[in-house]
Amino acid sequence: MTTLTLSVNGSTRRVTTEDRTLLVDLLRGPLGLTGTHVGCDTSQCGACVVRLNGETVKSCSVLAATLDDGAMVETIEGVASDGALHPMQQAFSECHALQCGFCTPGFVITAIDMAERHPEGLSAAIVRAELKGNLCRCTGYQNIVAAVLQGAAAMGVPVPEREVSQ
Amino acid sequence: MNTFDIFRASTLDGAVAAFRDHGDAMYLSGGMTLVPSMKSGLAAPGLLVDLSAIKGLRGIAREGNMLRIGALTRFSEIIASADVATAIPALGAMAAKVADRHVRNRGTLGGSVANNDPASDFPAAVLALGATMVTDRRRIAAADYFTGLFETALEADEVLAALEFPIPDAAAYAKHAHPASGYAVAGVFVARFGDDWRVGVTGSGEEGVFRLTQAEQALQQGGIKAAEGLNLGELELLDDATFPAAFRAAAIGWLLRDALAQL
Numbered sequence: 001m002t003t004l005t006l007s008v009n010g011s012t013r014r015v016t017t018e019d020r021t022l023l024v025d026l027l028r029g030p031l032g033l034t035g036t037h038v039g040c041d042t043s044q045c046g047a048c049v050v051r052l053n054g055e056t057v058k059s060c061s062v063l064a065a066t067l068d069d070g071a072m073v074e075t076i077e078g079v080a081s082d083g084a085l086h087p088m089q090q091a092f093s094e095c096h097a098l099q100c101g102f103c104t105p106g107f108v109i110t111a112i113d114m115a116e117r118h119p120e121g122l123s124a125a126i127v128r129a130e131l132k133g134n135l136c137r138c139t140g141y142q143n144i145v146a147a148v149l150q151g152a153a154a155m156g157v158p159v160p161e162r163e164v165s166q
Numbered sequence: 167m168n169t170f171d172i173f174r175a176s177t178l179d180g181a182v183a184a185f186r187d188h189g190d191a192m193y194l195s196g197g198m199t200l201v202p203s204m205k206s207g208l209a210a211p212g213l214l215v216d217l218s219a220i221k222g223l224r225g226i227a228r229e230g231n232m233l234r235i236g237a238l239t240r241f242s243e244i245i246a247s248a249d250v251a252t253a254i255p256a257l258g259a260m261a262a263k264v265a266d267r268h269v270r271n272r273g274t275l276g277g278s279v280a281n282n283d284p285a286s287d288f289p290a291a292v293l294a295l296g297a298t299m300v301t302d303r304r305r306i307a308a309a310d311y312f313t314g315l316f317e318t319a320l321e322a323d324e325v326l327a328a329l330e331f332p333i334p335d336a337a338a339y340a341k342h343a344h345p346a347s348g349y350a351v352a353g354v355f356v357a358r359f360g361d362d363w364r365v366g367v368t369g370s371g372e373e374g375v376f377r378l379t380q381a382e383q384a385l386q387q388g389g390i391k392a393a394e395g396l397n398l399g400e401l402e403l404l405d406d407a408t409f410p411a412a413f414r415a416a417a418i419g420w421l422l423r424d425a426l427a428q429l
Contacts, residue, residue, distance in 0.1 A: 018169065019169075019171050019172040019214075020168070041205065042205070042206070043198065043202045046268060055242070055271040056267060057268055057272055058268045058272075061197060061198060061202060062197065062201070062272065063172060063197060063201060065174075066174065066194065066197070066216045066218060068219070110267075110268075132267070133265070133266025133268045
């Protein structure tokens with residue numbers, strides 16, 4: 001067993017867990033944050049993506065007991081503030097970038113990170129390349145790419161006008 | 167997963183001692199291969215010796231004509247490194263072709279090279295650049311390091327600490343990625359040191375990564391044009407229904423041309 005002190009969505013959480021516990025299971029179980037999903041459980045689909053110390057990771061492939069004390073975890077539950085959707089969530093809603101919604105938490109976390117890492121600007125080509133680690137089996141990606149660009153534009157990232165959706 | 171314990175080592179010596187004491191241990195680096203392998207039952211160690219808290223195993227430094235990259239350095243750090251971009255930009259371009267952005271944030275150079283998956287990218291660069299593997303106890307030349315599929319010259323308890331890459335005059339990598347997994351079906355890394363050419367091929371070798379000596383000799387004798395139309399039919403390549411050996415041989419030929427065209 002290992003006792004961890006983590007910063008989860010800005011709150012300090014102390015939890016004792018088995019060494020074999022995956023970060024995603026720690027989040028969904030003891031920490032009660034079920035917005036992060038387990039899709040494939042084989043490190044491919046990206047439904048479990050969270051930010052760990054400011055970087056996106058597949059939380060189904062990270063052993064919680066290997067995290068440093070004070071490690072920062074950001075999940076989908078921490079994205080909206082004061083009941084208002086994050087601009088990226090708003091864009092996913094407006095662009096119909098989800099159908100069943102199972103993969104959406106991972107996509108939104110990834111999209112916010114992508115926008116923050118490209119202050120110089122985003123294009124559809126960059127978005128498509130950077131979404132390689134996130135799979136959606138409903139939408140066909142067209143609306144997801146449109147949502148990422150619209151959300152990024154709302155976050156102040158330059159996006160070519162013609163590429164922002166309808 | 168089976169139950170197991172994790173020991174977070176703070177020193178190399180402590181890691182090796184814990185590994186030896188336990189008897190059924192494995193080292194853990196970024197975990198991007200090992201953790202999925204454990205989840206599917208392909209590996210079931212009783213103890214994971216986590217190397218990620220050991221100071222000095224992570225980072226990139228240029229030292230004269232050599233680029234030293236700590237084994238625990240992540241692919242994302244190789245992509246972002248100014249030292250890599252000026253010394254051996256082909257390594258940054260190669261790192262950007264590994265898996266996806268989330269995996270690159272965790273996966274490490276040393277983990278990839280220690281695992282020696284025949285379809286991973288970096289062994290091609292290690293061999294073509296003639297890198298040196300620096301371990302907790304010795305230095306191993308690339309020519310002596312890769313010993314077969316998922317096999318290396320590392321002893322069971324030996325820890326890869328850093329890789330030293332000689333800086334070439336020019337280098338490039340071209341890859342045919344598997345459309346689903348992203349691993350290399352074939353990948354060709356070319357490097358030129360003065361008049362000396364070296365070519366490493368990953369993804370397709372029956373025994374893992376290998377040097378394409380036919381291409382090296384042709385380049386040496388006739389320059390880039392001489393690499394056209396090489397007969398690669400004699401190579402001992404993996405052969406499966408999706409990617410037959412003949413396809414792989416053709417792919418190596420066109421990837422060699424692609425890599426040379428980038429120089």
